[in-house]
Amino acid sequence: MKTLLKSLFLFLIILTVLSACNKEEKEVDGQVKQQAADQPTKQVSEKEDENKNRHEDESIEPEPLPSTYEELAALPVGEHVNFNPKLGEPEKTLEAFKGLPDISSNPSKKELDHFYRELLKMVQKDFKGPEALIRQLRFQSIGNPDVEDSRYQFKENLNVEIILDASGSMAQSIGGKVKMDAAKDSILDFVNQLPEGAKVGLRVYGHKGSNADSDKKLSCSSSEIMYPISPYNEGKFQSALNKIKPTGWTPIGLALRESKKDLDQFEGTNNTNIVYLVSDGVSTCDDNPVQAAKDLYNSNISPIINVIGFDVDAEGQNQLIQIADATEGIYQKVNDESELKKELEKITDLAETWIDWKEKNMQKIERKKIQNELDIFGYITGEEYNASFERTEIELIISILEQSGKMDDDSQQYLDQKNKEYHDWILSEVGKFKEELKKLNEKSYAEAIKTLEEKYQQNTQ
Structure with a gap:
């Protein structure tokens, strides 16, 4: 009897082991079959990725240099x-x-x-x-008798207007000096060297309110003639400069339109009119400055319009270049006070040549x-x-x-x-x-x- 029980117990152990082995074999076999089934899908997926990359490459058309x-x-x-x-x-x-x-x-x-x-x-x-x-x-x-364009011929009167940015960004420092202070000093040096008889004007923009959103409407409607176009008077001009504080937004288009009013009485037939726009950034007032510059350029004032970008970023520089291009004027980027002074000196040289012309010193001009x-x-x-x-x-x-x-x-x-x-x-x-x-x-x-x-x-x- 004991022998029979031992045999039965041994049989049950063997049966359990065989069952477990059979189950493991089925699981392994299932995994193999699943892997075989997945292989075509993986190959298709890799093929799709390859085709996708090829398609993306074909869709890329680099801009030509x-x-x-x-x-x-x-x-x-x-x-x-x-x-x-x-x-x-x-x-x-x-x-x-x-x-x-x-x-x-x-x-x-x-x-x-x-x-x-x-x-x-x-x-x-x-x-x-x-x-x-x-x-x-x-x-x-300008003033050379061989130049045919009347805009670049000297007339009896020479008028120069500077349109100065007084937006909040002009309160920033450059080279250890506030940009507005550097601009004021450069402009003052320039006007002090103008020959007697030349007239000068100073207009500012963006000098009211602040550069906060709540003040945008006020600031974008602010442009003021601080020194009407007239012979230079040191005391009055210095007083006008002292009143300018950099605070607001940047209405370049408005300033150019108002400049046309400043020069309205100085028609191009009898006046050589030069406008210098000085800005340290892009117009922030949606006032279409390029069109405003075109309108001023094509008016009976016939001004020469040059643009100075003072420590300007890329966005501002691109817009200021567009303004200069629209008026066939010069755009010059200046990075500090010394470069700004150098640029304004070009007008001083021109004004001195104008005096030579008025004094009939044609030989000096032609040389x-x-x-x-x-x-x-x-x-x-x-x-x-x-x-x-x-x-x-x-x-x-x-x-x-x-x-x-x-x-x-x-x-x-x-x-x-x-x-x-x-x-x-x-x-x-x-x-x-x-x-x-x-x-x-x-x-x-x-x-x-x-x-x-x-x-x-x-x-x-």
């Missing part, structure tokens, strides 16, 4: 045009350029070209085409020749600077992104080579232009302008 200098000059200034990448501070670069396309995983050539184009947009410098140089020379040639150190080679130096520094800044940004794992070494090499070729092209164009300009060295301003205009028109046809 400029092929002429005129195309280059037409590009808007980049939002990070003043950004200074530093290898020791990579986090700042990564934050500033975090919106660039992702090229961290085996990018195609198209994707790299697209990346470079987007990066270039963000740091785009303010290149100036031949038209900008022509405008500089035209302004310097004006183009000087290497003046506008032409100042223009060339500026273009060379832009090309060299833009190239270097892009190289640094690419290096920082590669070191931070945003691209591999092959991508960096490709982008560096593309960057080198592009900026070598810019410098070669500047070099060609420099050689052409050497031939104009002994020509009068009028002759130089005519030569450049013929060349420029031929290149743009």
Whole structure:
């Protein structure tokens, strides 16, 4: 009996073990079958991802790089045009350029070209085409008897109006000095050097209210003539400057429209009228400053309108360039008080030439020749600077992104080579232009302008 019970117990143990093994085999077999069933799905999924990546690559059409200098000059200034990448501070670069396309995983050539184009947009410098140089020379040639445009001919009267930004941002400091104080001192130096007989006017805008939303309506309707166009009186002009406090918004369009009223009695037939707009930013009042500038330019006042961007950001710079372009005027960015004074000195030089004209000293006027150190080679130096520094800044940004794992070494090499070729092209164009300009060295301003205009028109046809 005991033997029978032992045998039965042993049988039950064996049966349990066999059952467990059978269950495990079924589970393993099921997993194998499931894996086999999943394999086609995985292959399909990988194929779909591959097709998707190929489709995305095909959908990318990088914008072409400029092929002429005129195309280059037409590009808007980049939002990070003043950004200074530093290898020791990579986090700042990564934050500033975090919106660039992702090229961290085996990018195609198209994707790299697209990346470079987007990066270039963000740091785009303010290149100036031949038209900008022509405008500089035209302004310097005012009063030359060979210049046919009546706007640039001296008349019996010379009137200069400065339209000054008094918005809240002018209370910021630059070079250890409040921007408004720097502007006031520069303007005062300028008017103190004006020759007797020249008239000057001063208009401000954005000087009421504050830059708070609640004061926008008040501030955007504020523009005031602080010193009506008249002969310079030191005491009265100083008193007018002292009243100006930077507080509000930036109604550039309003100021330009009001300026037309200031000059209404000075028609262009008997007056040489010059307007200088000084601003440190974009119009914030939805007042269409470009159209306002066009209306002033095309009025019977026939003014020359030049624009100074004082420590201005990229957005403001692009709008101020548009204002200058709409009126065939000069745009100049100045970064501090010394540069602002230098720009205003150009009007002083012009006013002195006007006095020579009034005194019939025509021989002195006609002897004006183009000087290497003046506008032409100042223009060339500026273009060379832009090309060299833009190239270097892009190289640094690419290096920082590669070191931070945003691209591999092959991508960096490709982008560096593309960057080198592009900026070598810019410098070669500047070099060609420099050689052409050497031939104009002994020509009068009028002759130089005519030569450049013929060349420029031929290149743009």
